[in-house]
Amino acid sequence: MTTTPQRRRHLPMENAALPSHGREHNLSLVLQALHSAGPMSRADVSRALGLTRVTVSDLVAELINRTHVVELGQTEAVRPGKRATLVDVNRHGLQILGMDLAEDSILRAAILDLDGNIMARTERRLVHETGDEILALVLEMARGAIELATAPLLGIGVGTPGVVNPDGVVLTAPNLGWTDVPLRTLLESETGLPTLVSNDADAAVHADYTFGAGCADMILVKVGRGVGSGLIVGGQRIRGVHSAAGEIGHVTVGTDGGTQCSCGRDGCLETWLSVPSLKRGLEAAASDADPVAAAAEVLRTAGERLAIALAPVVGALDLADIVLCGPSDLLGGDLLASAEQTLRERLLPQQPPLVTVRLASAPEDIVLLGTAVLVLWNCLGVA
Structure with a gap:
């Protein structure tokens, strides 16, 4: 447990x-x-x-x-x-099924109590599945995870990459091969349980704000199969008119071209910062004449590109906290330091600094915890 x-x-x-x-x-x-x-x-x-x-x-x-x-x-x-x-x-007499679809090569589900304690978990590895194949695995995993519950379930919370509208339709998730997938309706039909579907970064920022060290004006950048972010301003999550607030992964960063992205354009932030992109860069660096320096440059470049995307957002909204959520071995060290330095260069100088940059604690479970927060609100009205 x-x-x-x-x-x-x-x-x-x-x-x-x-x-x-x-x-x-x-x-x-x-x-x-x-x-x-x-x-x-x-x-x-x-x-x-x-x-x-x-x-x-x-x-x-x-x-x-x-x-x-x-x-x-x-x-x-x-x-x-x-x-x-x-x-x-009834903290321990009711439970929640949380699902995290955002990680690279893996789907996760867990049974949580109302305090966010994980009581049981399950996962499915992905190889080359995409589109309808992943959808079938999600529905199958939900059925199996329900059997792990030891108390009545309040509902299901899902954190998925991509743009999700208020009706739980995944409008677009290029990394899953999904377009207009009515995920909430499908899960409710499959399980009979009320379901809330959210962007994974939105779920994660709720978790950090509610159970972690988050503040009332913050952005959480979720790095996994893709890159997205969740925004809280004035203590309220920002959704946006198209339900796409925080979708920074497919923002073109810089004017120097770059690798083609899964969305079809060149130079999106995801091509530098997603977990698959970082791993590919580090694998290429391993064959360099100076592999240590080459690997450091891959991470520094990713941190710089992230800061280029974030600086206007931080400046426009006057945010106090930037949280990086993903594998700490990739996001910490050179990448974090580069992001901090580039932000200092691009924001109004002030002492102490206008914004802090930190890693999320327990990033492997933050989306699952965030889906529990969302279900609590959806089913009980608990903020």
Whole structure:
């Protein structure tokens, strides 16, 4: 069993809704309060949300009936009168199926509890599959992963490369050979479970922001089979008018040509920075007269191209944090240092620096964790 960090971001609580604003909204507020703060008495929830105790008791009773909340027993705190009964989100009695389709040559799935702890996992290796072949493997893996669950599943979360619209249709994913694939509909038909499909970098940035060291103005660059990024500005994920915010992998970087990309153009960022591209560059460097220097140059060039793509974004949005997510042996060291140096050269000089650049922690599981965050929001309204 793999355990993820238990720190949860304590988000500012929204104001409670008036009755006319909907009961579901207030139910979500109760769940948010419990998920963020941990076990609380009904009176504590009442004070936190500004709702009457009668209203909170009614809301908690409904959530218990839905199995979304459980009673934990009486508090140990010494207070006048009868000891209060603690309630909490049903953290271990409900589970989530997360799927990560973004890594190079591998598809991953895992069963997670509501705290993001991975309870079981499975994976499928890819050789030369593409298009419908990969889609068939995804559906097969989902069926198999469901059998690993040891509690009722809230739903399925999927992180996939490419552009994903709000209906869960993968509009384009060149590295998977997908165009207009209704992935959410297909998975829901296959499993009967509510499904949320997101770009993998969007899922990853949610994970870093919620469970990691992320801040309210950040960009996470996900490097795997392709290159994409997730943006959070003012504490909100940015989707964009075409659901394509953060799609930097197919931005042409520089005016000096470059290798042809899978999208058909020359010089896209992915041709320097994706995991397959980096590995090809390092393999070629191994036959150089000075393989160590040649390998360092491959990584420095990739870092420079990344910074060229990011500098306008960081400057325009005034971001504070850049997170690189992918294999640390490729992204750390020379590549990270080159990206930092190029950004300093291209951004307004300031001390301390305007932006930090760092590697994501536990990058191998960050998309899986991010899909759990998205399912929590989609099914329980927990931010």
